[in-house]
Amino acid sequence: MTEETRRFGTEVGRLLDLVVHSLYSDREIFLRELVANAADATDKRRFMALSDGALALPDNAAIRISADKAARTIRIEDNGIGMSKEELAENLGTIARSGTAAFTSQLASAKPEDRPSLIGQFGVGFYSAFMVAEKVEVTSRKAGHEEAWEWVSDGQGEYTLKSAARGAPGTTILLHIKPDAEEYLEPIRLKTIIRKWADHITWPVEIEEDGKFEAATEGKALWRKNRSEITPEEYADFYRHVGHNFDEPFATIHWRAEGTVEFNALLFIPSQKPFMPVEESRESKVRLHVKRMFITDDAKLLPNWLNFVVGVVDTEDLPLNVSREILQSTPVLEKIRKVLVNRVLSELKAKAKDAEAFKAFLENFGSVMKEGIYEDTGHAAEIAALLRFASTKEDATTLDDYIARMPEGQSDIYYLAGDAAHLKTSPQLEGFAEKGYEVLLLGDAIDAFWPGRLGSYKEKKLVSVSQAGNLFAAGDVPEAITNLCTKLKEALGEDISEVTASSRLKDSPAMLVAAEAGPDLAMQRLLRRAGR
Ligand code: ADP
Ligand code: MG
Numbered sequence: 001m002t003e004e005t006r007r008f009g010t011e012v013g014r015l016l017d018l019v020v021h022s023l024y025s026d027r028e029i030f031l032r033e034l035v036a037n038a039a040d041a042t043d044k045r046r047f048m049a050l051s052d053g054a055l056a057l058p059d060n061a062a063i064r065i066s067a068d069k070a071a072r073t074i075r076i077e078d079n080g081i082g083m084s085k086e087e088l089a090e091n092l093g094t095i096a097r098s099g100t101a102a103f104t105s106q107l108a109s110a111k112p113e114d115r116p117s118l119i120g121q122f123g124v125g126f127y128s129a130f131m132v133a134e135k136v137e138v139t140s141r142k143a144g145h146e147e148a149w150e151w152v153s154d155g156q157g158e159y160t161l162k163s164a165a166r167g168a169p170g171t172t173i174l175l176h177i178k179p180d181a182e183e184y185l186e187p188i189r190l191k192t193i194i195r196k197w198a199d200h201i202t203w204p205v206e207i208e209e210d211g212k213f214e215a216a217t218e219g220k221a222l223w224r225k226n227r228s229e230i231t232p233e234e235y236a237d238f239y240r241h242v243g244h245n246f247d248e249p250f251a252t253i254h255w256r257a258e259g260t261v262e263f264n265a266l267l268f269i270p271s272q273k274p275f276m277p278v279e280e281s282r283e284s285k286v287r288l289h290v291k292r293m294f295i296t297d298d299a300k301l302l303p304n305w306l307n308f309v310v311g312v313v314d315t316e317d318l319p320l321n322v323s324r325e326i327l328q329s330t331p332v333l334e335k336i337r338k339v340l341v342n343r344v345l346s347e348l349k350a351k352a353k354d355a356e357a358f359k360a361f362l363e364n365f366g367s368v369m370k371e372g373i374y375e376d377t378g379h380a381a382e383i384a385a386l387l388r389f390a391s392t393k394e395d396a397t398t399l400d401d402y403i404a405r406m407p408e409g410q411s412d413i414y415y416l417a418g419d420a421a422h423l424k425t426s427p428q429l430e431g432f433a434e435k436g437y438e439v440l441l442l443g444d445a446i447d448a449f450w451p452g453r454l455g456s457y458k459e460k461k462l463v464s465v466s467q468a469g470n471l472f473a474a475g476d477v478p479e480a481i482t483n484l485c486t487k488l489k490e491a492l493g494e495d496i497s498e499v500t501a502s503s504r505l506k507d508s509p510a511m512l513v514a515a516e517a518g519p520d521l522a523m524q525r526l527l528r529r530a531g532r
Contacts (some may be wrong), residue, residue, distance in 0.1 A: 003162040008153075009094035012127070013308075016155050019127050022107055023115055027181065030132050031065075031190065032197035034076050036241075038063040039201045041080025041171060043294045045143050048081065055081075055143045058168070059393045063201070064454055065194075065216075066208035067185045072177045074133075074184060079170045082142040085161060088151045092126055092138065114246045130155035132184055133175035143169035160482075169293055191216050193403050200238050202292055221292050223266035225310050227254055237270040242287065243310035247272040252360055253347050255312075255350055261335040267311035267344065273364040274308070282307055286340075288333075289314035289323055299327055302340055304373030305383070308365050345382055352386055358383030359396065362388055366444070373450040380454055390441045392429060397440075407436045412463040415440035417447040417522035427511045428465045428521070431472050431504035439465055448522040464520030469513045472504035 008016070023029070042061060049055040061079040068075070083091060107115060129136045134154060141148035148166035153159035166172070183189055187209045194205055194216040203222060206213035222230060222238050239249045250271035256264050267286065284302035288295045291311060302309055317332045327333065352358045362369075366387060373380040388396040393405070402413060416428055420443025432439050446490070451462040485499040492499070497515065505511060514520045519527060 003160050005158055005160050006089060006093060007158050012094060013157050016127050016130055018107060020130050020155070023128070023131060024117060027128075027131040028193045029197065030128040030175075031076075031184075033128045035063055035065075035194065035198045035201060035205060037125060037393065037528040038076060038078035038080060038171065039198075039203050041078055041082070042203050043080075044111050045079070045081040045169070046293065047381070048143070050227060050323055052144070055169075062204040062206050062213075063207070064206050064213055065190055065394075066213075067187060067190060068139045069185045072182070072185065074175045074177060074190070075328065076173045076175075077170065078172075079168070080143075082145070082147070082169045082171055083138075083140040084142045084145060085149045087142070088138065088140060088149055088161060092151055092153075110246070127155075129173070129175055132177055132181040134178045135176040137176075139164050139166055139174070139265045140171040141166040141169045145169070161326070177313070188240060197237070197241075202289075204296060221289075221312075221314065223254065223264045223314055224292070230254075235268075238266070239310070242312060243268060243270060243274070245270050245274050245310070249344075250357075251347055252353055253341070253343060257336075257339050261315070261317050261339070262330055263313055263315035263317070263336060265311065265313045265340065267309050267313075267340070267345070269309055269344075269347070269361070270364070271360065284309065286310065288327075290318045290320050291316055293320060295322060296327065299333060300345065301337055303372065303376055303379075304339075305368055305370075305376060306341065306344055308368060313340065326417065341379065345386075346388055349382075355388075355396075361390070362386075367446055370444065370450050372445045374446075374453050377453075381457065384454055384457055388442070390423075392424075392433065392441065393438045402440065403458060403460060404437060406460075410435075410437050412461045413440070414438070414463055414465050414468060415442050415447075415451055417442040417451065417520065418467045418525075419443065427505070427508040428513075429505050430508060430511070431502075432465065434506070435471075448520075450528050452520070464511070464514065464522070466514045466521035467516050469500070469502065469516065472502045474501040474503045477501040485486065 018045045042057065042063070045055055046057055046061075049057060057079055064075075066075050067073070068404065096498055103158055129437045136155070138151040139148060141150070148164045150162050151159055177185060180453075187207050191207050194207070198205060198217065200222050201217060205216045207216045208214075222234065235252050236248055239252070240246060248271055249268040251269040253265070253267040253269075256262075271478035282304050283300050284304065284307050285297045286299075286301040286309060287297045288299040288301060292314060295318075301313055313336060315332065315336065318326070318330065322330075348361075351361065369383050369387065372383045376383075384399055386398075388398055389402075391397050391402065394401075397405075399413065414432065414437055416423055416426060416439050418426065420441075421441075423441040429439055451464070454462055456462060481501050485501060489496070496512075512521060514524060
């Protein structure tokens with residue numbers, strides 16, 4: 001059989017260099033990454049087998065690791081979905097997610113202790129094999145296919161592909177260990193690494209010792225343990241694993257729901273904004289398990305405006321062989337979703353009591369939450385209550401505190417949306433200070449949208465200052481001014497709808513206002529830019 005030599009995608013070469021050289025002191029994570037890939041592949045096969053019985057996993061499906069000191073190799077074998085020839089080239093020879101540039105810059109600025117987790121986060125885990133191996137051989141047979149393929153590379157810019165033999169579907173990764181990485185040929189060392197990094201893998205992980213394969217993990221799903229049995233470190237490790245994140249969780253929410261629907265949930269809110277490639281979907285990736293088995297991460301367990309929450313939900317109320325169709329129609333998921341969103345909201349309410357800590361949360365995820373006001377009217381008021389805004393009086397205020405400060409005579413909530421840098425000096429604000437009316441200064445891009453959608457908060461209307469013209473209706477207008485208004489209207493014609501006198505302006509001679517009905521000025525600007 002002929003052998004084919006191909007070059008890595010240009011990004012891969014740079015990345016390999018970076019991974020191999022900058023993560024030297026954390027080389028042991030190669031095992032975590034390869035075992036995680038094997039577990040993902042086994043999950044995938046299990047899920048595919050639900051609709052195609054021919055793909056069913058063998059009963060003893062596991063991830064098996066063995067080291068051969070004489071040959072200086074480590075072998076990692078799985079019963080997963082496997083890869084076809086083209087998938088080998090695509091998955092191991094190019095970088096699907098275009099994150100290299102971002103990865104490079106984050107890696108450069110990350111603290112050394114954060115670097116190992118960056119690798120998993122950017123989906124470049126496989127390449128970490130080259131930290132310990134001078135040559136990597138991947139033999140894979142895709143489930144449902146007869147033929148197997150072998151991918152071989154020394155990580156120096158090229159790889160080869162050739163036809164191979166493999167008795168059953170799955171993937172074998174053979175690492176030819178570098179002379180300075182011989183420590184990893186000790187089974188006990190491998191076991192320690194697995195216990196440290198991969199204890200929550202739900203498939204059996206076995207390591208060969210004295211000719212026998214022995215279980216290396218406890219295999220008890222963390223989310224099924226009691227809170228009292230779990231240390232903060234275990235929570236944080238698991239969080240980094242499911243979220244591909246490298247920070248500490250801002251909030252850890254772990255509970256067992258009982259009642260109309262029963263499940264265990266372990267959810268985390270990140271303390272930092274994760275890197276998100278543009279093409280990444282906006283949908284919640286919270287994982288759904290049934291009786292511990294991973295089913296899918298696209299059951300949309302949380303709404304888009306909580307897409308930053310990561311974690312696992314594990315229920316007994318669905319059958320193990322749940323299909324995609326059932327997932328789409330079952331009322332069980334509807335019930336679970338409802339419980340989850342309320343639980344996360346109440347956690348956020350509790351967290352909001354610590355204003356300083358909550359500020360960082362809002363900086364990271366406030367804009368995403370605002371999308372919820374737009375998309376999820378059922379929760380809009382609760383979301384609005386959590387947010388904080390700059391105003392003409394405060395650096396950051398809640399809507400409730402704003403209302404508490406409203407002077408006698410003020411009945412609406414006033415805001416000015418626009419470009420953050422210019423809000424404070426906008427002529428639109430003239431007149432409000434004199435009246436003692438506070439104005440919220442909304443500088444986020446999405447701020448042009450949600451106030452109109454929310455309409456009112458606690459029965460106080462949200463009014464754009466650019467539409468609050470009648471607040472300043474002038475009393476007796478001198479004839480000269482009335483004439484001027486008429487002349488201006490004649491001169492400007494159809495570009496404006498009317499010119500009126502106002503008591504509002506103090507320093508500026510004239511200003512634009514928007515009609516009370518319809519889009520405010522910030523929204524009109526956006527619409528013009530969009531060419532409407
Ligand atoms: P990620 O796991 O984040 O996608 P990796 O670099 O770890 O990134 O792996 C790249 C891809 O290679 C995986 O998405 C998967 O498609 C494929 N792959 C890696 N290891 C295996 C395996 N053992 N079995 C099947 N596919 C695998
Ligand atoms: Mg991976």
